[in-house]
Amino acid sequence: MGKSMCFVMPTLLTKMRTLVIEPIPPLLFDEKHGVEKKGLKVAVIDNTYTDPKGANRDVNVADMIKKADMIYVTPDACFDDNGKNSRVMDAVIALNQTEKLVLVALDEAHLAWHEAKPQFKALRNLKNLFPNVALMTATGTATKPTREKLLKELLRADRSKELWASVDAPNIRARCYHVEVKKGSAKKSKEGEEADAPHETKTTPGDWKKLVELIAKEVKNEPAVFFYDNQQAIDVIAEAFKKYASDIITLTYTGDYDAKTQAEILEKWKKNEATLVIATSAFGHGVSRVDVRHVYHLGVPQSLEEWVQEAGRAGRDGKPATATLLWHDQTPEEMAFEGLDEEDKKEAISRLKAMQLYCKSEECRRRVLFEYFGEEVAKKSCDNCDLCLKLPVLERIVIEPHTIDASLDL
Structure with a gap:
């Protein structure tokens, strides 16, 4: 599972929920299958739950995430076209106030600066939306300036640790x-x-x-x-x-x-x-x-x-x-x-x-x-x-x- 295992381990160890924001929609289903094999319940939420014409627009999201151990969402399920919280994000924030999350993880974190969509820019505000929850970002391609931005603007720099490896694949x-x-x-x-x-x-x-x-x-x-x-x-x-x-x-x-x-x-x-x-x-x-x-x-x-x-x-x-x-x-x-x-x-x-x-x-x-x-x-x-x-x-x-x-x- 690679870096995905880093997202799952806190829930396996603490039995508390994790929110994973995954910008690449097809990966949601890959993650779901892998995590379910470990005995965890998974909720996968994309923009079909927030789009007024979406197939899942009438689904009770709050009930859905309460039943899950791992919550996987896309940025456009978290925020609307103006970068404001969607009903999905509001439901996760409300859940965190009563049953604290153990981790909020953002995959492909460099896209918070590389994508122009308001939903991606809104990701930069995660530490304010979840002030009492541990944050984790993961990316396979981040320059030193981008890593500095992640630490300073998205994470809590004074309490964060950076782990990185070479981008090279010598084969x-x-x-x-x-x-x-x-x-x-x-x-x-x-x-x-x-x-x-x-x-x-x-x-x-x-x-x-x-x-x-x-x-x-x-x-x-x-x-x-x-x-x-x-x-x-x-x-x-x-x-x-x-x-x-x-x-x-x-x-x-x-x-x-x-x-x-x-x-x-x-x-x-x-x-x-x-x-x-x-x-x-x-x-x-x-x-x-x-x-x-x-x-x-x-x-x-x-x-x-x-x-x-x-x-x-x-x-x-x-x-x-x-x-x-x-x-x-x-x-x-x-x-x-x-x-x-x-x-x-x-x-x-x-x-x-x-x-x-x-x-x-x-x-x-x-x-x-x-x-x-x-x-x-x-x-x-x-x-x-x-x-x-x-x-x-x-x-x-x-x-x-x-x-x-x-x-x-x-």
């Missing part, structure tokens, strides 16, 4: 290659000027042929994940695999899928019913399959933290694996920073620029990573990245989307 071969993704040009009017009508780009399976064949050649029948943060292209890429690499069975996964669908996809993949998952970054946190041999990401992740999360899906069994970043040129202005205040936006752009430096580096990939996360750099070469191994440069790949009118039925 994973890190590779970084440049690809070209051409933007569709605006549709021209008869006079040769750009039309006023809105337009957007859309790819076809043929645009992905070269990349699909390359990945299929490497992956063969080994478990793999392909990340691309363009939800509209995910199904097209899956179609390209069916057309050009039909022996690679694929599943698709995006953040738009509901929690039940996401959990079903994870279950199929864990049962080895597919070789490759084609997904957005929503798949990058906490997926616990240990035998993934290949991870690919097309584009530039918004931060090295995000890339480490995704790359870390590979080789969790300690055996050799590869994490390949297929990056293309993007400027901070092209990235989405909506909802961030000026300070958070400045930090987000700084993280993105660090990610771009990693992509364009001419020295050891791990050295760049260690310096970013504030770790001591022991040696110049890691002997397991494309630069240290002097691997050949990837053959030129160009993905050229078509431009179509947004008014068309897509």
Whole structure:
């Protein structure tokens, strides 16, 4: 169970309740199954309990959590769109006043600063909501400044202890290659000027042929994940695999899928019913399959933290694996920073620029990573990245989307 065991132990030892705030919805069901095997009663609560149109909006939440030993909730079940307490959070606070919780734990705690949604910002106030309860935060990717924020703003710094380990996974071969993704040009009017009508780009399976064949050649029948943060292209890429690499069975996964669908996809993949998952970054946190041999990401992740999360899906069994970043040129202005205040936006752009430096580096990939996360750099070469191994440069790949009118039925 990894770090999850740290959340469970206080309840096992004291028989008191623990509240775990889990930002990654599919993990709720993973946690539930694992904890129930230890004889504990579990309540899993997501936004279907707080959304006015949610399937569980009429469920008596207070009664539900009273019957549980472990309470697992998502941030959007704790707080509304304005960052105010939801009925779920009010019920937990009320319960704590009569039957004190032993622990409030926040998983993937760095997201309290990396996500723009009010529900995530509200997580920074946990120590005020539960002044008499022990707090714990966990994250697999936090720089030194982020760890300092966790201690100072989210935890009680004078009574907290920090435990951390290296972000490095030495069994994973890190590779970084440049690809070209051409933007569709605006549709021209008869006079040769750009039309006023809105337009957007859309790819076809043929645009992905070269990349699909390359990945299929490497992956063969080994478990793999392909990340691309363009939800509209995910199904097209899956179609390209069916057309050009039909022996690679694929599943698709995006953040738009509901929690039940996401959990079903994870279950199929864990049962080895597919070789490759084609997904957005929503798949990058906490997926616990240990035998993934290949991870690919097309584009530039918004931060090295995000890339480490995704790359870390590979080789969790300690055996050799590869994490390949297929990056293309993007400027901070092209990235989405909506909802961030000026300070958070400045930090987000700084993280993105660090990610771009990693992509364009001419020295050891791990050295760049260690310096970013504030770790001591022991040696110049890691002997397991494309630069240290002097691997050949990837053959030129160009993905050229078509431009179509947004008014068309897509």
